[in-house]
């Protein structure tokens with residue numbers, strides 16, 4: 001069994017060295033480099049298709065990268081896969097398990113495949129079953145479990161053998177709020193003595209459980225830093241949502257909005273039969289809502305709703321992209337240094 | 339090695355989780371049983387009245403060869419149907435449920451995975467062979483004169499033939515997500531191997547001779563005559579390991595292929 005101890009090297013427990021993965025001519029991950037130390041929980045953020053799953057599958061040893069190296073506690077993951085893989089536990093994005101096996105039987109199978117000594121297997125299973133709250137379903141067929149419980153079985157199999165590195169691909173999707181809270185607490189706890197890397201689309205989740213964030217887009221690192229750094233960089237931006245009735249107002253409204261000083265990035269976010277919603281960005285310190293309302297009233301455009309909100313993850317991405325990721329990255333890194 | 343056995347145990351156990359596994363076993367017992375009874379009764383009838391079968395005299399026909407030689411030659415046709423049913427789910431089912439993703443992230447070599455699967459299937463196949471040994475005992479018990487040499491060698495031949503076919507079936511199973519496609523594909527390949535036996539040994543030109551030499555049946559037939567030839571054993575070993583190698587290459591493609 002792999003026991004958690006001080007990493008052999010003083011550097012990170014996990015090190016990606018210019019990892020590239022290509023599908024045909026398409027780069028899913030390009031020149032990705034980062035490090036994770038023991039005791040860190042890293043949030044992997046990125047829009048759909050950014051390459052999060054691909055990077056995590058590489059780290060889990062599912063397939064090898066087209067080029068580059070992954071170093072795990074001083075071992076090259078693809079030179080010594082047998083030894084290195086014992087140090088990683090992986091929870092896939094969609095947890096696929098054998099539907100015709102029972103929970104206990106399955107976990108025993110996983111323990112055997114992970115090379116746990118037969119005499120340690122019963123204790124190992126007991127521990128993971130109770131840790132993941134599976135005691136009530138341990139004799140049920142996996143195919144008959146609800147999604148939330150299957151997710152827990154997935155987590156239990158990742159934890160078997162106590163690997164010092166945990167790779168969790170969207171661990172909370174499809175769970176109910178109570179389970180989400182439980183899983184988050186569990187991950188935070190696990191992260192104290194391990195290196196955890198998790199991907200998510202939920203920004204608050206990152207601030208709740210991660211020490212550090214790596215944002216990726218089109219397979220490249222867009223920004224990386226601690227949650228605090230990232231937030232402070234983005235906090236000064238806010239979004240205002242304006243809803244007007246009917247398509248006939250679209251052009252005039254767009255024109256008015258883009259003329260107001262301090263407004264950036266006006267775009268339509270939703271369009272229904274007789275409702276159009278615009279989103280625009282402003283600096284945080286000035287509330288432009290009164291001004292916007294005034295202009296709309298003057299032009300006789302009815303306003304159905306006007307609302308201020310923090311930028312969502314998607315909008316942060318659009319913004320980072322618009323500013324150019326190189327600039328933004330240096331900006332965040334510069335902030336990190338001060 | 340412990341990991342290989344763990345995979346093999348799971349693979350073997352999965353036959354009893356599904357109806358196809360149990361049905362396959364039942365059908366196999368039924369069909370071989372019927373063959374055995376018919377052959378034994380036929381033999382009994384001919385031996386009592388050789389002239390009705392167009393034979394002038396009887397004693398020069400060997401009981402063992404008549405019953406067991408024919409039984410094993412018939413069995414090899416049954417094997418064309420049996421093997422696809424055994425191997426169809428091995429990898430296709432894992433690909434369908436996408437369970438290979440996790441399997442590949444465990445500290446296992448590809449060889450351990452393929453060997454474990456194959457071993458589990460071989461255990462199931464061996465379990466089916468047990469009643470065949472029973473037939474020999476029954477034949478002996480009802481007073482048949484058993485020539486043990488050819489019976490044992492036919493048994494051995496059937497065993498290695500089955501293992502070689504299973505290896506081919508596992509390879510086909512790595513190519514598809516659908517167990518039906520896997521079974522049909524395996525059946526197709528096995529039928530092609532079976533037809534190789536019909537290539538004339540001489541007079542058909544060089545190609546024909548080579549095809550005939552590669553026919554698994556030709557090598558199997560020697561076993562049913564009680565001839566143990568190292569060349570036949572090497573042939574089946576080569577057959578087995580060649581398809582094992584292809585399976586390994588096939589699951590390795592995840593490293594460079596799309597989807």
Ligand SMILES: Nc1ncnc2c1ncn2[C@@H]1O[C@H](COP(=O)(O)OP(=O)(O)OP(=O)(O)O)[C@@H](O)[C@H]1O
Pocket residue numbers: 023027028046047048049050051052053054055093596597
């Ligand atoms: N098996 C595959 N074959 C070809 N292209 C693939 C394959 N898997 C992923 N891709 C492509 O690689 C890119 C990265 O995909 P990946 O699944 O890593 O994204 P992701 O960040 O996990 O997205 P999501 O947030 O939707 O889970 C995508 O453009 C995707 O289309």
Ligand SMILES: [Mg+2]
Pocket residue numbers: 052053054093169
């Ligand atoms: Mg993904």
